Amino acid sequence: MSIAADLTVEGVTLTAGARQLVRDVSLTASAGEVVGLVGPNGSGKSSLLRAVYRVLRPAAGTVRVDGADAWALPTRQLARTVAAVVQDSAADFDLAVREVVAMGRTPHKRMLAGDTAEDAAVIDDALAAVDADRLADRPFDRLSGGERQRVLIARALAQRPALLVLDEPTNHLDIRHQLDVLGVLRRLPATVLLALHDLNLAAYYCDRLHVLSEGGIVASGPPAEVLTPALLADVYGVVGEVSVHPRTGAPQVTFLPDGR
Ligand SMILES: Nc1ncnc2c1ncn2[C@@H]1O[C@H](COP(=O)(O)OP(=O)(O)OP(=O)(O)O)[C@@H](O)[C@H]1O
Secondary structure (H helix, E strand, C coil): CCCCCCEEEEEEEEEEEEEEEEEEEEEEEEECCCEEEEEECCCHHHHHHHCCCCCCCCEEEEEEECCCCCCCHHHHHHHHEEEEEECCCCCCCEEEHHHHHHHHHHHHHHCCCCCCCCCHHHHHHHHHHHHCCHCCCHHHCCCCCCHHHHHHHHHHHCCCCCCEEECCCCCCHHHHHHHHHHHHHHCCCCCCEEEEECCCEEEEEEEEEEEEECCCCEEEHHHHHHCHHHHHHHHHHCCCEEECCCCCCEEEECCCCCCC
C-alpha cells in the first residue's frame, strides 16, 4: 500500500430519492496533497465526501483510489487505505479515549489479535498529535465536543491511511487546536481531502481548493487563483477583499459585511 494515494472522482452524481445532491462532479487529489472542498451550506461537500469514504453510492460516475474503484474494493482493504472523520458522528462509545483511538488499528490486525508494541506506539503518537495524551484514560462519552473531535481525528491518524477524508475537522475546536490539527494534517505523508468553511484557513493550509455551489464544482485550483472577490460574490453572495498576507504569503480574505 502506498503512503499517499491518488484520488480521482469522475463524473459523480449523487441522489437521495428524486433529489440530486451533487451532479457530474470531477476532482482530483494527488498523492500527498492537501485538497480543500469549500462552498456554502448545502452545496454538496459532505455528500461528496460520503461518496469517497463509501457511505453514499454514486448514481453515476466513479471514485478511484490509486486507480482502483473505491466502491469495488474489499472492505478491509478500503479501511487500510482510507480513513474518515465525519460530521457529528454518532460515536457514543462506552470506551476510554485510548480504546477509541485503538480502533484505528483494527484494519491492520488479524482477527482478535491484541495490540503490539508498534500499535501502542502509533496510538501514543496519534494521541500526542492532537494534544489528547492527557485524555487517554477518560471515558470518551464524557468529553467536550472539541475533545471528542480531536480523539476522532487521532483514531483516523492511528489508521495510518493513504487517503484521509475529513468533514469540517476544525468544527468545535478552539483556535489553537484548529491550527494544530490543520498543521498535523499538512505534515502527514497521506493525501488529505477535507471540507472547510473557513476560507482563510483553507487558503493557508490547502494546496488546492475545489469550490462547490449547488451541487456542482464552480472553480478548482490553488487558493490564490480560486479565492477572488468575484467568486466570493457569485458563490457566497458576500463582498470581500483578497490580499496576499505579507508574512505567510497566503491569500487572505477580509469580508466587508455591509459591502463597504
Ligand atoms: N439524505 C438526504 N435526503 C435529502 N436531501 C439530502 C440528503 N442528504 C443531503 N441532502 C441535501 O443535499 C444538499 C447537500 O447537502 P450536504 O450535506 O452535502 O451539503 P454541505 O455542503 O456539506 O453543507 P454544510 O456546509 O451545511 O455542511 C443539501 O441541500 C441537503 O439538504
